[in-house]
Amino acid sequence: MAVLTYRDALTQALREELQRDDTVFLMGEEVAQYNGAYKVSKGLLDEFGPMRIVDTPITELGFAGVGVGAAMVGLRPIVEFMTWNFALLALDEVVNAAAKMLYMSGGQYKMPMVFRGPNGAALQLSAQHSQAWESWLAHIPGLKVCTPGTPADAKGLLKSAIRDDNPVVFLEGEMLYNTKGEVPEGEHIVPLGVAELKREGDHCSLITHGKMVLVAMKVADDLAKDGINIDVVDLRTVRPIDVDAISRSVQKTNRAVVLEEGWEICGMGSQVVDFIQRECFDDLDAPVLRVHQEDVPMPYAKNLERAAKPDAGKTMAAIKKVMYLD
Amino acid sequence: MATKVVMEALSPTMEEGRLVKWNKNEGDQVKSGDVLAEVETDKAVMELVARGDGVLRKRLANEGDASPVGTLIAVIANPDENIDSIVGSAGGGAAPAAAPAQPAQETQAPQAGGAQPNQAVTDTKETPAKSPVPQAPAQSQGEASTAPQQKAAAPAPSASAPPSRPAPPRPPSAPAAPPRGNGASRPPATGGGRQRSSPLARRLATEKGIQLGGIQGTGPGGRIVKRDIENARAAGVAAGRSAAAERLAKEGDFKDVPLTQIRKTIARRLAESNGPVPTFFLTAEFDATRAAEMRTQLTEMGEEYKVSFNDIVIKAVALALAEHPEVNAHWLNDKIRQFNRIHVAMAVAVEDGLITPVLFDADRMTMWDISGKAKDLAKRARERKLLPEEYTGSTFSVSNLGMFGIDQFTAIINPPEAGIIAIGGVEAKPVVIDGQLEVRQRMRVTMSCDHRVIDGATGAKFLQTVRQFIENPLSLII
Numbered sequence: 001m002a003v004l005t006y007r008d009a010l011t012q013a014l015r016e017e018l019q020r021d022d023t024v025f026l027m028g029e030e031v032a033q034y035n036g037a038y039k040v041s042k043g044l045l046d047e048f049g050p051m052r053i054v055d056t057p058i059t060e061l062g063f064a065g066v067g068v069g070a071a072m073v074g075l076r077p078i079v080e081f082m083t084w085n086f087a088l089l090a091l092d093e094v095v096n097a098a099a100k101m102l103y104m105s106g107g108q109y110k111m112p113m114v115f116r117g118p119n120g121a122a123l124q125l126s127a128q129h130s131q132a133w134e135s136w137l138a139h140i141p142g143l144k145v146c147t148p149g150t151p152a153d154a155k156g157l158l159k160s161a162i163r164d165d166n167p168v169v170f171l172e173g174e175m176l177y178n179t180k181g182e183v184p185e186g187e188h189i190v191p192l193g194v195a196e197l198k199r200e201g202d203h204c205s206l207i208t209h210g211k212m213v214l215v216a217m218k219v220a221d222d223l224a225k226d227g228i229n230i231d232v233v234d235l236r237t238v239r240p241i242d243v244d245a246i247s248r249s250v251q252k253t254n255r256a257v258v259l260e261e262g263w264e265i266c267g268m269g270s271q272v273v274d275f276i277q278r279e280c281f282d283d284l285d286a287p288v289l290r291v292h293q294e295d296v297p298m299p300y301a302k303n304l305e306r307a308a309k310p311d312a313g314k315t316m317a318a319i320k321k322v323m324y325l326d
Numbered sequence: 327m328a329t330k331v332v333m334e335a336l337s338p339t340m341e342e343g344r345l346v347k348w349n350k351n352e353g354d355q356v357k358s359g360d361v362l363a364e365v366e367t368d369k370a371v372m373e374l375v376a377r378g379d380g381v382l383r384k385r386l387a388n389e390g391d392a393s394p395v396g397t398l399i400a401v402i403a404n405p406d407e408n409i410d411s412i413v414g415s416a417g418g419g420a421a422p423a424a425a426p427a428q429p430a431q432e433t434q435a436p437q438a439g440g441a442q443p444n445q446a447v448t449d450t451k452e453t454p455a456k457s458p459v460p461q462a463p464a465q466s467q468g469e470a471s472t473a474p475q476q477k478a479a480a481p482a483p484s485a486s487a488p489p490s491r492p493a494p495p496r497p498p499s500a501p502a503a504p505p506r507g508n509g510a511s512r513p514p515a516t517g518g519g520r521q522r523s524s525p526l527a528r529r530l531a532t533e534k535g536i537q538l539g540g541i542q543g544t545g546p547g548g549r550i551v552k553r554d555i556e557n558a559r560a561a562g563v564a565a566g567r568s569a570a571a572e573r574l575a576k577e578g579d580f581k582d583v584p585l586t587q588i589r590k591t592i593a594r595r596l597a598e599s600n601g602p603v604p605t606f607f608l609t610a611e612f613d614a615t616r617a618a619e620m621r622t623q624l625t626e627m628g629e630e631y632k633v634s635f636n637d638i639v640i641k642a643v644a645l646a647l648a649e650h651p652e653v654n655a656h657w658l659n660d661k662i663r664q665f666n667r668i669h670v671a672m673a674v675a676v677e678d679g680l681i682t683p684v685l686f687d688a689d690r691m692t693m694w695d696i697s698g699k700a701k702d703l704a705k706r707a708r709e710r711k712l713l714p715e716e717y718t719g720s721t722f723s724v725s726n727l728g729m730f731g732i733d734q735f736t737a738i739i740n741p742p743e744a745g746i747i748a749i750g751g752v753e754a755k756p757v758v759i760d761g762q763l764e765v766r767q768r769m770r771v772t773m774s775c776d777h778r779v780i781d782g783a784t785g786a787k788f789l790q791t792v793r794q795f796i797e798n799p800l801s802l803i804i
Contacts (some may be wrong), residue, residue, distance in 0.1 A: 254526050254552060285526040285552040286545070324545050324553070 007177040009151035013158035027054035028080030064090035071113040081117035098167035099142030116170035127297035132262035138239040145239040149213030151181040156190025173211045195242035201229025205249040208259040209235040247279040254285040255322040286322040329378025331400035333393040335539040336372040344392040370710045523550035530555045583662045593778035604777040614769040617799040637697040642795035644688035650788040656742040671720030674707040684720040734770040744779035748772045
């Protein structure tokens with residue numbers, strides 16, 4: 001199997017879907033001439049031309065709305081945001097138009113479109129450009145939210161997202177684009193709403209998604225050296241969320257830690273913990289703990305940024321605590 | 327690493343204990359297993375032992391104090407260890423007037439708006455049985471986990487978690503947010519005597535028939551967690567279920583009789599009419615002349631052959647029970663359990679009540695075994711030195727007030743047993759035998775029967791068998 005970067009896996013998915021279905025098109029800031037701010041659309045302008053790879057002005061609300069209109073008349077737009085921090089400006093189209101169109105048109109208009117771009121913190125981009133939005137977006141009925149953490153999942157989920165008839169929010173990561181992994185060639189589809197057990201162990205469940213999957217895998221490796229074997233449950237899609245996968249794991253291990261990139265209050269972890277307490281109450285041997293960004297705007301200073309982010313050390317400590325080992 | 331000493335449930339029914347005597351002073355070095363104090367339970371004076379090593383740093387209960395089960399009564403720790411937060415957690419009013427309860431409340435208050443709430447408690451390392459390797463889930467993945475476990479023994483297991491790291495991630499507080507409820511982070515409110523346990527631990531305990539009361543939790547705040555249930559099971563102590571109870575529960579030692587409709591109706595109707603245990607009484611007068619003669623002869627043979635009327639009756643009852651398993655039974659609400667083994671409890675008066683030590687397998691004991699054992703049990707009962715497994719697990723009971731000059735009385739059934747026999751004193755009486763008036767030694771016996779289990783005729787037949795044994799006492803010896 002080919003080893004690709006997360007970026008190339010996305011490009012591959014875009015290319016394959018653009019080839020497969022000529023109603024699919026990509027638009028966004030600098031996606032065409034510049035090959036994408038993060039080079040995800042590299043080579044696509046040359047291959048598919050300016051009608052399908054469309055540069056837009058710096059008007060997030062505007063081109064998101066164009067995407068909604070295109071979807072209403074039968075195209076399958078992929079709207080790229082340079083980052084989800086900029087997409088805040090477009091949320092009216094995402095939340096009020098795309099997410100509700102099928103419902104408010106009485107089923108007349110499907111909304112087969114994808115909003116994609118990097119989410120969460122990179123390095124020293126400071127408070128306004130280091131935010132993880134998945135819990136905001138997953139809150140909205142009508143949206144589906146993908147958070148791939150590996151190149152293979154990035155490809156498989158993007159292909160599913162493009163083919164889905166509902167608006168799909170697709171959250172990538174600047175720090176993920178260069179990570180590498182094996183990616184199946186061709187028709188590799190990861191269904192929306194299906195988690196993957198990325199590591200198996202009996203001692204604790206570590207439930208996570210997106211960029212934090214990499215942290216979780218490191219934690220699993222480190223703990224294995226101490227003889228502690230954990231389940232790493234990668235949700236992959238945070239809406240719909242795979243409650244069965246969470247329950248199966250927690251019912252086996254009797255304890256859980258939920259790791260996410262964003263803030264604590266109303267975070268994805270809050271929702272996961274809620275499912276756990278409902279589905280696994282009699283299986284729990286310890287309160288479920290959460291690991292997340294500290295409850296502050298992301299600091300710019302390198303040392304403070306490091307302290308504010310969730311990391312392997314904090315995750316390991318939480319796991320030892322729920323195992324009553326600390 | 328500090329060890330909390332809590333008032334443990336030292337008997338299956340104990341809810342609070344009175345600290346009779348401290349055997350260790352503050353500052354004394356103690357080892358796991360050392361007797362820290364003597365505690366009076368509802369049944370006996372028991373020893374409270376240390377569950378960890380170190381110095382007895384603080385005693386939180388005074389001699390004479392009664393504390394609910396689960397109350398923190400002392401702290402064992404290293405000489406230089408800071409135990410303020412543990413002592414502070416005593417709180418709740420269960421601890422004696424000695425000051426320590428106070429600081430707990432005070433340190434809590436400023437945390438509400440503080441920058442780092444909840445941290446203080448995180449440092450209280452209550453877990454006495456720490457191990458780098460998780461014990462609880464060890465049952466699966468046998469091979470996979472073996473190698474790393476062995477490896478972990480050599481290097482410090484916490485290498486991956488440097489001590490400099492602040493307490494494990496716990497939800498940081500939003501400014502001005504009220505203190506948030508993460509049960510684990512609160513000081514344990516042991517004051518109420520409520521035993522904390524994880525949902526899983528409760529479920530496992532139920533499934534395995536283990537009572538939580540007798541288990542000391544090793545989780546935060548004394549929480550009983552999965553590993554405590556598994557340890558309790560492994561150790562075979564299955565707290566709350568005494569060795570005797572285990573004995574009773576052994577497969578093949580009993581027969582469960584499903585309730586027939588008529589049995590159910592009898593049970594329901596009679597309970598309505600006559601309280602939860604619908605009791606009726608059968609009284610008979612036995613001729614104890616031969617038994618009295620035998621007793622005199624045995625006494626003349628020497629002290630080691632001497633037996634009491636009580637011993638004779640217990641032996642007779644035990645042998646009769648062997649012939650009438652329907653009487654040697656427990657009422658278990660949805661069924662009747664008939665036991666194949668015979669464990670006879672004898673009521674013993676103690677200073678401020680009574681207790682019923684058990685003669686296990688009484689039918690297999692010689693009368694002299696019974697005599698010796700009964701004396702020993704009675705003596706230790708009066709000294710309140712009986713172990714819980716010595717006064718639980720009986721299948722039937724005998725009560726004797728003959729030595730107090732009582733010629734006849736009724737005894738109260740000790741549920742779930744189905745019956746009890748009350749023995750009056752042996753006295754000389756005129757009786758008509760074959761038309762002749764004779765003076766005989768007579769003994770009046772009254773059996774209380776749970777009508778849900780024993781019908782009148784069943785009880786009467788059983789008493790007939792008891793009569794045969796007592797009136798032909800040689801059968802008790804051969």
